[in-house]
Amino acid sequence: MTRVLISADMEGVTGVTCPDDVEPGTAAWERMRPLLTGDVNAVIDGLLAGGASDVLVNDAHYTQRNLLLEAVDPRARLLTGRHKPLGMMEGIDRADAVVFLGYHTGAGERGVLSHTYLGTGPTAFRIDGEPADEGRMNALIAEEHGVPVVLVTGDDLTCEASRAWAPAARVVAVKECVSRYAALCLPPARSAELLRAQALAALRAHAARGDGPRTAGAGSPSDRSHRFELDFHAPHLAEAVGAVPTVERNGPRGIAFTAPDATTAARTFKVCTTVAGAAMEDHFA
Ligand SMILES: [Zn+2]
Known part of the structure; x- marks a missing residue:
């Protein structure tokens, strides 16, 4: 199987x-x-x-x-x-x-x-x-x-x-x-x-x-946290994303956050990119 x-x-x-x-x-x-x-x-x-x-x-x-x-x-x-x-x-x-x-x-x-x-x-x-x-x-x-x-x-x-x-x-x-x-x-x-x-x-x-069947979490290290960093081309995008809980500013055009596991990190990342997308205008994005 x-x-x-x-x-x-x-x-x-x-x-x-x-x-x-x-x-x-x-x-x-x-x-x-x-x-x-x-x-x-x-x-x-x-x-x-x-x-x-x-x-x-x-x-x-x-x-x-x-x-x-x-x-x-x-x-x-x-x-x-x-x-x-x-x-x-x-x-x-x-x-x-x-x-x-x-x-x-x-x-x-x-x-x-x-x-x-x-x-x-x-x-x-x-x-x-x-x-x-x-x-x-x-x-x-x-x-x-x-x-x-x-x-x-x-x-x-x-x-x-x-x-x-x-x-x-x-x-x-x-x-x-x-x-x-x-x-x-x-x-x-x-x-x-x-x-x-x-x-x-x-x-x-x-x-x-012999990889299967899956064994979720088996043998994984106790610290599953990850730090994500994202840089944008313009400061206003980092400023907008900085409003997302757990997200911190990481330089004039950058943001960063640490999440307890990869799935939480990916979910937070999706919120960050959605907020950044909403902060862009058609011109002068
Ligand atoms: Zn695609």
Whole structure:
């Protein structure tokens, strides 16, 4: 029995390179939805061939209504829609292994559509003093639930960054970053082959390591607290976020907070980015 969660973001998917590609409602986004669904289906197929007993896909991008349910592999189930308690990681409490699909590098870093939650605003993000991104934050939540990250897919720089927070995971680079808005892309038929093969290998390696079934909290250190730091491009954003309980100012454009565990830290972080987003104007953001 190996139940697998796929946390599916969109920026690191085959063919996706520009902001409109991931902006719901645009023609470009409509065009990319089948490519996202294609990457997901290739991974589902590989996971099941590798011995997964159940695959749950959590649509994790923006409004979280990007995947085409009617085209998703019928052997999997899809969690669609927003306002989920664990956001991108919803479903981790019923998984033995997790895949980060279509992920991207963090704010201030090189990488296709690099950002952390907000497209603009944050310029740097650190967890416990280390450069961080959504992948590192979500890997901590997975660890807290006793669930290993077995596969990461995205551009080549995302795969490289994941070595720091998911060293045992397999990786698939579906594109090579040229700039924040340009990439050398593999056509879907090629990336699907790689995704399927590495998903299969990831599940076999997971079984060989004897990682499952999950043992939440087992052997975890007693201090599970984490310190998050976030810098913005303008002081008014740090001032606005400074109103969030437990958050302190960390320089003219920075904020920081310490939370007792990764899940609480991620929830606080979401509040911080929501407040920052609300403090931006259309111009002079
Ligand atoms: Zn996204």
